Amino acid sequence: MTSKRQILEKQKAYLWPNHLLYYAEPLPLDHGQGVYVWDVENNKYLDFFGGILTTSVGHNHPKVTARVQAQTAKLIHSSTLYPHENQVDLAEKLAALTPGKLQTSYFTNSGTEADETAVLLATAYTGSGEIIALRYGYSGRSFLSMSLTGHSSWRIGGTHVPGIKHALNPYCYRCPLKMTHPQCDTACAEDVEEVIKTTTSGRVAALLAEPIQGVGGFIVPPPEYFKIVTDIIHRYGGLFICDEVQTGFGRTGDKWFGIEQWGVEPDIMTMAKGIANGFPLANTITTAEIAEGMVGKGLTISTFGGNPVSTAASLATIEVLEEEGSPQHVAKVGHYLRAGLEKLLEKYPVVGDVRGMGLMQGVEMVKDRASKEPATEAVNQLFEETRSRGLLIGKGGLYGNVLRISPPLTVTKDHVDEALEILDLSIAQVQETV
Ligand SMILES: Cc1ncc(COP(=O)(O)O)c(C=O)c1O
Structure with a gap:
């Protein structure tokens, strides 16, 4: 050893x-x-x-391990070129668990890829290349996701993807406007509109945000925050991409997904991390209508996306979550x-x-x-x-x-x-x- x-x-x-x-x-x-x-x-x-x-x-849950062992003995790889039972069963399950009209999934391998896929979809659907993200947000380690990220320490290199603007985040303990909730009237949320009006063409593809900012330091917004910002983004022609990479699968309690705490229905949701108890798997789920936005725009595959073993782990993980x-x-x-x-x-x-x-x-x-x-x-x-x-x-x-x-x-x-x-x-x- x-x-x-x-x-x-x-x-x-x-x-x-x-x-x-x-x-x-x-x-x-x-x-x-x-x-x-x-x-x-x-x-x-x-x-x-x-x-x-x-x-x-938890580590090595026997039900997850058993399902994974059985799957590795049967088929380890299929790619997104061939439909697979686990992949469609998981997609059906996630359509049932997620709020609103979210129904159709694209599986990839990491939170980074799920956010990349969401931004690609939003730009394809809206025809705009401009994205609003939040300060203190974290989206991953690729060139695009570092550009979406709102912390200097996680943004390596000086060059970033253009077209991304960062609005104030709802950080009540260190209010960026030096105000106090609720007297502030949730003024930070209005900054999304100000950023759109002053730093974009006025038509944007999406707002990408986490229901609770994870890497940012578990920053919980005031209850009305997401209602306000999603109304704004929709008024300017954009979609709301909800990043549930940390908050998904019951993490926030009482609900399966963090955004449900605020009664808001995302247009696109990304998930990874807890989805498969440690197996590399991520998903970008959206409505049937928005997913149509990708059709006829070009080809895309994911070699490992929706891998039979990772999706087996995910199906077992969700079952255990339901039970324990x-x-x-x-x-x-x-x-x-x-x-x-x-x-x-x-x-x-x-x-x-x-x-x-x-x-x-x-x-x-x-x-x-x-x-x-x-x-x-x-x-x-x-x-x-x-x-x-x-x-x-x-x-x-x-x-x-x-x-x-x-x-x-x-x-x-x-x-x-x-x-x-x-x-x-x-x-x-x-x-x-x-
Ligand atoms: C909210 C959020 N989005 C995206 C990512 C990127 O996920 P991954 O590290 O799986 O690429 C992370 C990772 O911590 C995250 O916390």
């Missing part, structure tokens, strides 16, 4: 040096079971980042987690804000509550503290100062208690050094 030292040495020698790795000494994982993972030295960790919100039913990790279960355990995090907010001044929905909870760390100066170093230190106590969490935000807590959706209150205890002990250590 390759030792930890050998893995870290080979990582350095053979993988690009810009790979972003968590922890001062990177953590090579070996195996997982449920909510736990083990490193190569057999140290056990409670995984409260869920593989970046991806292992929606339903949106109702997520809401219940999510409330419990939130209540525990609120106690940490009361207890430690370094915790500036707690926000999120369901099992997508963010903790924004600040040097002091008055200035709200981001406590980026404190978060780095907290990562080492939580790791040493056996807890994995994520981080985000423009300054890397927001903890992202997003365990598998099948997690129980006992797991939450275990995580909260480690967080409490770890934040207590960090608080002393801020």
Whole structure:
């Protein structure tokens, strides 16, 4: 077996040096079971980042593994050139789970590709090449998706795809307009119209936005925000592309998709991450009418899109979610987690804000509550503290100062208690050094 030292040495020698790795000494994982993972030295960790919100039913779920094993023995690859039972069954299931008239799917392999496909469709359907995205949004690692992304740190290189403009985001804790909700009248939403009127031709293809900004730091909009911005985008001839890569599959509790929390029906929805519990799969779903916009415009295939094994994993994942990790279960355990995090907010001044929905909870760390100066170093230190106590969490935000807590959706209150205890002990250590 390759030792930890050998893995870290080979990582350095053979993988690009810009790979972003968590922890001062990177953590090579070996195996997982449920909510736990083990490193190569057999140290056990409670995984409260869920593989970046991806292992929606926990590691190695037996039902997913069995379905995948059976499929690999039958057919591993078909491409989008040949219809496959799993692909059409999954498309039918997603048409039933998604809101409104969303009905017809195009499967690809990553959130990046799903967003690319959505933008392509919106431009084909509307005939416009202009897109509105939100500041603090994250869309992926391709040239186009980095151009859609609204964080300088995730936008590599100075050259980007033209025609993309970024409107203000609904970040109430750090309001871009220095106002307070609800007295602000959700003024940030009106910026979408201002951006269209001042920086585009006045006819746009789409607004692309996440119901809760994930990488941005689990930023939850005011309830009326999406109603306002979708009305605006429709008035200017555009579509609403809802990026559910993080918020999908019950993550926000009570509903299958995050946008349903706001009672808004997207024109196009993208999904990935939790869709197949770690297998590479993504989807861009839209209405029958909008999908027609691609017909006659040229050819496109996806070699791995809708792969029989990934779609088998997805069908099994959704079944397990229905049985063990339903949106109702997520809401219940999510409330419990939130209540525990609120106690940490009361207890430690370094915790500036707690926000999120369901099992997508963010903790924004600040040097002091008055200035709200981001406590980026404190978060780095907290990562080492939580790791040493056996807890994995994520981080985000423009300054890397927001903890992202997003365990598998099948997690129980006992797991939450275990995580909260480690967080409490770890934040207590960090608080002393801020
Ligand atoms: C909201 C959102 N969209 C798109 C992506 C890109 O997904 P992927 O990393 O699978 O390409 C991510 C990844 O974190 C994401 O959070």
